[in-house]
């Protein structure tokens with residue numbers, strides 16, 4: 001079986017590739033190593049599989065490709081990520097990497113028989129709706145990033161509806177674990193604790209997030225791909241709704257170090273709370289999160305000790 005993973009050099013994409021290679025899939029990865037964070041970090045992400053005999057890297061921007069590999073499954077992880085950077089002139093990049101590139105892939109695969117097209121959507125599509133966030137709520141993104149993730153999710157749905165492209169969208173809730181992106185809060189907090197620097201918290205720190213361990217996200221992708229589901233949207237949430245203040249306390253416990261916190265103004269586009277209603281994915285795919293927040297944070301701290309201390 002052959003699969004395509006876009007964004008294969010990123011945080012989640014690289015974990016997915018490792019898992020697919022373990023399951024003996026032939027994996028083709030596309031990544032253009034955008035400069036949102038350093039290439040050296042992405043090179044490290046792919047270090048364990050770049051020379052694997054069943055892995056091929058296409059080091060290209062999706063928008064520059066006119067053809068895509070003939071595969072059984074597509075996992076579309078590539079995107080311009082980051083809520084706070086998505087305002088102003090940067091929006092062009094979000095439109096290109098999130099909407100146009102998804103449309104380009106779907107246009108291509110509408111003419112080719114594939115078994116599943118799994119799209120990496122985001123809890124950011126919800127905006128500040130009431131929690132728990134359920135897939136049938138009316139979504140109202142409050143960041144430009146969220147708008148582009150929702151547009152691409154809608155695109156996946158309409159290519160299924162009109163052309164039968166077998167898409168499934170998974171709405172990930174704040175993913176963490178080894179290789180977490182350097183712009184994400186847990187990564188920044190651990191680094192600051194190691195270096196005895198101030199931890200910058202936007203707002204009062206009582207905002208909450210449903211943190212999801214990366215291996216659980218990978219498992220949801222595999223289950224979605226192998227299932228008969230099509231045209232569906234599913235939440236993927238770890239069930240660990242923790243405030244940032246409590247998250248920092250957990251990190252202090254794990255690292256055995258005290259932190260210094262600096263509270264600054266809330267950032268535009270950040271939602272107050274997230275919590276996934278995971279009833280649907282439990283019922284339809286039998287998925288449930290396996291890694292609790294303490295264990296997941298411990299694993300991320302161990303990885304960061306080896307790479308950033």
Ligand SMILES: NC(=O)c1ccc[n+]([C@@H]2O[C@H](COP(=O)([O-])OP(=O)(O)OC[C@H]3O[C@@H](n4cnc5c(N)ncnc54)[C@H](O)[C@@H]3O)[C@@H](O)[C@H]2O)c1
Nearest residue numbers: 007010011012031032033034061062078079122172174175
């Ligand atoms: N990390 C999270 O908490 C989270 C939460 C919700 C959704 N998601 C979604 O999961 C996916 C993966 O996120 P991540 O955290 O691993 O991000 P990441 O930035 O680490 O990985 C994305 C990768 O896509 C590549 N890329 C971007 N545009 C491209 C293009 N046009 N052509 C080829 N490659 C391109 C980048 O170089 C990068 O390596 C994204 O779609 C993101 O929106 C992530």
